[in-house]
Amino acid sequence: MDFSLPTHLTDLLGELDRFIEAEIEPLQQQDDNMRFFDHRREFARTDVEAGGTPTRAWEELLAEARRRADAAGFFRYSLPEELGGRNGSNLDMAVIREHLAHRGLGLHNDLQNEHSIVGNVVFGQLLHLFGTPEQKAEFVEPLIAGDRGLAFGLTEPDHGSDATWMETTAVRRGGDWVIDGRKRWNTGVHTATHDLVFARTSGEPGAARGITAFLVPTDSPGFSVPFYWWTLNMPTDHGEVELDGVRVPDSAILGAEGEGLAVAQTFVHENRIRQAASGVGAAQYCIDESVRYARQRVTFRQAAVRAAGDPVPAGRAAHRGGAAAHADPADGGRDGRARRAWRAGRLDRPPGVDVQLPRQPAGLRRRRPGDAGARRDGLQPAPALRAHLPAPPPVPDHGGGRGDPDAAGGRAAVRLPAVTGSSVEDLTARLADRLSALAGSAVRVHGLARLSGGASRETWAFTAEGADGSRRELILRSGAGTGGVALRVEGVAMAAAARAGVPVPEVVDVGDDGGALGHSYLVMGRVEGETIPRRLLRDEQFAAVRPRLVAELGAVLARLHAVPLDALPGVDAAGDPLVRLRLDYLGDAPPPPPGLALGLRWLAENRPAPGPTALVHGDYRLGNLMIGPEGLAAVLDWELVHIGDPLEDLGWLCAKVWRFGSPLPAGGVGTREQLLDAYAEVAGWRPTAEQLRWWELHATVRWGLMCRVMAERHLSGAEPSVEFAAIGRRACEQEFDVLLALGLAEPSDAVAEAPEDGLELYGRPTAAELVAATRTFLTGSVRPEITGRTAFHARVADNVLAMVERELRLGGAARARHRAALDELGCADDAALSRAITSGALDGRWDEVLDVVRAGVRDRLLVANPRHLTLPG
Numbered sequence: 001m002d003f004s005l006p007t008h009l010t011d012l013l014g015e016l017d018r019f020i021e022a023e024i025e026p027l028q029q030q031d032d033n034m035r036f037f038d039h040r041r042e043f044a045r046t047d048v049e050a051g052g053t054p055t056r057a058w059e060e061l062l063a064e065a066r067r068r069a070d071a072a073g074f075f076r077y078s079l080p081e082e083l084g085g086r087n088g089s090n091l092d093m094a095v096i097r098e099h100l101a102h103r104g105l106g107l108h109n110d111l112q113n114e115h116s117i118v119g120n121v122v123f124g125q126l127l128h129l130f131g132t133p134e135q136k137a138e139f140v141e142p143l144i145a146g147d148r149g150l151a152f153g154l155t156e157p158d159h160g161s162d163a164t165w166m167e168t169t170a171v172r173r174g175g176d177w178v179i180d181g182r183k184r185w186n187t188g189v190h191t192a193t194h195d196l197v198f199a200r201t202s203g204e205p206g207a208a209r210g211i212t213a214f215l216v217p218t219d220s221p222g223f224s225v226p227f228y229w230w231t232l233n234m235p236t237d238h239g240e241v242e243l244d245g246v247r248v249p250d251s252a253i254l255g256a257e258g259e260g261l262a263v264a265q266t267f268v269h270e271n272r273i274r275q276a277a278s279g280v281g282a283a284q285y286c287i288d289e290s291v292r293y294a295r296q297r298v299t300f301r302q303a304a305v306r307a308a309g310d311p312v313p314a315g316r317a318a319h320r321g322g323a324a325a326h327a328d329p330a331d332g333g334r335d336g337r338a339r340r341a342w343r344a345g346r347l348d349r350p351p352g353v354d355v356q357l358p359r360q361p362a363g364l365r366r367r368r369p370g371d372a373g374a375r376r377d378g379l380q381p382a383p384a385l386r387a388h389l390p391a392p393p394p395v396p397d398h399g400g401g402r403g404d405p406d407a408a409g410g411r412a413a414v415r416l417p418a419v420t421g422s423s424v425e426d427l428t429a430r431l432a433d434r435l436s437a438l439a440g441s442a443v444r445v446h447g448l449a450r451l452s453g454g455a456s457r458e459t460w461a462f463t464a465e466g467a468d469g470s471r472r473e474l475i476l477r478s479g480a481g482t483g484g485v486a487l488r489v490e491g492v493a494m495a496a497a498a499r500a501g502v503p504v505p506e507v508v509d510v511g512d513d514g515g516a517l518g519h520s521y522l523v524m525g526r527v528e529g530e531t532i533p534r535r536l537l538r539d540e541q542f543a544a545v546r547p548r549l550v551a552e553l554g555a556v557l558a559r560l561h562a563v564p565l566d567a568l569p570g571v572d573a574a575g576d577p578l579v580r581l582r583l584d585y586l587g588d589a590p591p592p593p594p595g596l597a598l599g600l601r602w603l604a605e606n607r608p609a610p611g612p613t614a615l616v617h618g619d620y621r622l623g624n625l626m627i628g629p630e631g632l633a634a635v636l637d638w639e640l641v642h643i644g645d646p647l648e649d650l651g652w653l654c655a656k657v658w659r660f661g662s663p664l665p666a667g668g669v670g671t672r673e674q675l676l677d678a679y680a681e682v683a684g685w686r687p688t689a690e691q692l693r694w695w696e697l698h699a700t701v702r703w704g705l706m707c708r709v710m711a712e713r714h715l716s717g718a719e720p721s722v723e724f725a726a727i728g729r730r731a732c733e734q735e736f737d738v739l740l741a742l743g744l745a746e747p748s749d750a751v752a753e754a755p756e757d758g759l760e761l762y763g764r765p766t767a768a769e770l771v772a773a774t775r776t777f778l779t780g781s782v783r784p785e786i787t788g789r790t791a792f793h794a795r796v797a798d799n800v801l802a803m804v805e806r807e808l809r810l811g812g813a814a815r816a817r818h819r820a821a822l823d824e825l826g827c828a829d830d831a832a833l834s835r836a837i838t839s840g841a842l843d844g845r846w847d848e849v850l851d852v853v854r855a856g857v858r859d860r861l862l863v864a865n866p867r868h869l870t871l872p873g
Helices: 007-036 041-045 056-071 090-102 122-130 133-145 260-296 333-345 372-378 424-439 487-499 533-538 546-561 577-586 594-605 647-654 672-683 689-715 722-729 731-741 767-785 788-810 813-825 830-839 843-864 866-870
Strands: 150-153 169-173 176-187 194-200 211-217 223-228 238-248 443-450 458-466 471-478 507-511 521-525 614-616 625-628 631-635 642-644
Touching (some): 007 056, 041 056, 041 767, 090 260, 122 133, 122 260, 150 238, 176 194, 176 211, 194 260, 211 238, 211 260, 238 443, 424 443, 471 487, 487 507, 487 614, 546 614, 546 631, 546 647, 546 672, 594 689, 594 830, 672 689, 689 722, 689 731, 722 731, 722 843, 731 843, 731 866, 767 788, 788 843, 813 830, 813 843, 830 843
Parallel strands (some): 150 194
Antiparallel strands (some): 169 176, 169 194, 176 238, 194 211, 443 458, 614 642, 625 631
């Protein structure tokens, strides 16, 4: 039998190698795209915040490679000519895939996700073979071009490879098909517009007939993806899919009703032979690399047997692409590949049901020791990733076993955040019971998933479906919290604000400890939009909203402050604002730094006329406001709500710290005058500039005191945090802002580098140069490999090291200068200076006091954040 490869195939392999070298390898090298293939690949490819799915940058790079391959005529090779392909057979595809994998890891062919410049375009093939004319028109070309995404929903929990025992069902109801069930390892669903879901529509479990394939839109009511399964090698695109009463019409059926197994097995047959061929190519690459290394390595001072420069048979050489690297037929390499390709060619046959189906009883296939269902509690992400990333969300059946590979003495268990007092299943059931009682009819709850964030309280998203089919997207907040009001009080304030015309999430239900959920909770409607200030102030999509946002913020505040006080049971009065500052942030602690002491004294001596008593949000600013395309969608985060002076909200919104680098003083989106004009138009009265100035300074001092409290949480060991440590040092920013507000300082146009003292007692590199080297390592080697919260803390650590570097460069000059100035005033330290400022003991030398405060604040900022000296007030 002739095992030689057809000429068209050998010619094609040469074309592919030349295309890779001309188009794909340069793309892989540009813009640091090598981070997706070298030791950084797992971190670069994985979007942890999105559940471990692939990052957008990684998938955009793959898409660009596919576009180039399609333009060159390679990507659609396996498709029929009418779809732009070359009628490539399974024999062709097996040879091509083995060849590409034999080249090694690269953008030309990535085994982790089936990416290849010669596409495995099975979905286009399926639609071409089984689709109706309407389905072909809607799906085929968009699927091939990447404009639509189709996921594959065949595998289910508790089942092995025998798809005939599936438990997902589809039942005719009201002219539609209603699908209920669950799919596991639902590949590609993270970006899919539709999911190819297989469900039993007739027949008995285990029967080949009676399974139907449905094209289900992923935005269908009842379709949810609670989590993605973390895999040994991240990222993952393997979703766990829940279908809860999903409705689709007859036109969603792909192929004939009851004949869906033929669709599934066509997909499997098309995929598996190519995957197997790729595996052979990858194995050959590994063997070649091992042989190459073995022949050149030196052990025990002796070279390997083969001398340097001796020829290496082509079949054993490292395969880097190109005709010269092909295996020599005399060496057996090509014949072996040809024989494997010949076997692959036997699978070029019409689609249909494979009658050789496993017939093992379902009872024997459940929970065997080797099954995924039995092992699910032990599933863990890759160790290199696991050591740096937060736990995956605590969802049903998702194992939470994790460990720290660097823990002293072995692996220390790290548990997922627990639901307050209950499991997810229990919480789902309690929510369903409570919402059913409120509705007076059955309500189903599904898709309950913990959201990121919320250090003091848990936040959950879920869907509630009524007996009439109505759906509501809801948010659950639960837990006692720290430092804020009770959730019941939040609910009272939000409901009252909503009646006054303030946009807030709808309050659905509130409860106390021991109630319906067993702990305090607040259920509210889900609101879509953006809260991140950086995006709101800079992204193009909010360019049209920004100019009118300040007027909307002012008007909403006026409506909030008009809420009748008798509608606020349980919302407490805050009392005197300066007494509150001392009780909340000073107490028995040392005095605040001198700049803040100046601010506190000015506030005490310049109280304006109070505004009317009103409901006060307490934290009204970007970050706590949900903004949509049309403007303000909701006021969020009511933990600090109280009864007080309405000017507190206006001043807090105008504080420099909440402008996020914008030159506009009112929340970073407008002027003070625009804010007060909008407020007055709705409120019927206009706060004075003096009132606003006082409360703005109050906000600045308050934030400076809060920074010090966070630093103490770190220093005391109660909550060690590099972020809190950095924030503590940056309290001097608020000192400088106080001086700016009081007209005692001006911004600097440029800030010179802090000088070194010139003494090199310990030689080179100096301490500052060592810190600089560490920063270079952190920013150049560590940060590119990490994501999520760890990446954020790495940026904070880099800023901290920058502070240390600047402090080392300042040397002892600043300390000596400050020490001399304090001695001149007769103050032992800054605490003594602050006490003198507060008591007035040095009022006779006020100009000297101000000079010392200004110089000290400037020196602290030169270390903590020199750029802040340039920002206007």
